[in-house]
Amino acid sequence: MTPLVAGAVLLAVVTHASWNAIAHRIPDKLTGFALISGGGMLIGLALLPFTAFPAAGAWPYLPASAAIHLVYYALLMRSFRLGDFGQAYPIARGSAPLLVTVLAAVFAGEVPDGWATGGILLSCAGLTGVALWGLRGRRPDWAAIGAALATGATIAAYTVVDGLGVRASGSSLGYLAWLMAVQGAALPAYFLYRHRTAAWTLLRPRARLGLLGAGLSVAAYALVLWAQTRAALAPIAALRESSVKLRSHPNNAASFRAPSRMCTRPVAWACG
DSSP states (O other): OOHHHHHHHHHHHHHHHHHHHHHHTSSSHHHHHHHHHHHHHHHHHHHGGGSOOOOGGGTTHHHHHHHHHHHHHHHHHHHHHHSOHHHHHHHHHHHHHHHHHHHHHHHTOOOOOHHHHHHHHHHHHHHHHHHHHHTTTSOOOHHHHHHHHHHHHHHHHHHHHHHHHHHHHSOHHHHHHHHHHHHTTHHHHHHHHHHGGGHHHHHGGGHHHHHHHHHHHHHHHHHHHHHHTTSOHHHHHHHHGGGHHHHTOHHHHGGGSSOOTGGGSOOOOTTO
């Protein structure tokens, strides 16, 4: 991985943590993520006329990625219902790079050398250690841990699917635009179904904040997709998941310690 690619991934880490911080400021999580997901869809649609049309080889990956993201959303919310944010999210994100390593070896022929493997293992151990530290003195909730690991599997799956898709597309920006356009409608549609006539009343006060989060979210994933065209998938995943240390800071995680009615809804840490 070149310094330029590493710098892009680290910038994505900061950008991703920033839009998550914005999402935390919106009290109703379904409203917040409907705005962020819908804003991502609008950005994708706006980019379509100005980006290259993805090559034919990318099209099997685009709907597959959108479907995997929906499963990811459901599993992540199940993890939150069974456990708390400070435990579930680091396990989910920390287990993903190791699974990416296996999937990338099988489907992309990318087998890391000894140093890279050691770095990936160290990263996974450090990230899951954040969650294990929170378990000290308590019995593990195996159901919550299992759901978090399943969430990590979906993260690994869409990471590899998008990595292969963006490489086949011939244009990382074109792939991003279509991905956002394809997957961005589901959450806003669910929000409209839930709230119907009250939707605009809920969206309007937070619209600017949500759209700012959408822009940061799209920028973060654009950087990751570009990096995946320049370097192996597993090291990028390991470096990218270092953002868990920012997103799982105790001050941020505290507000998610107790499951609530809001958190039972299928909202998500979209795209990334």
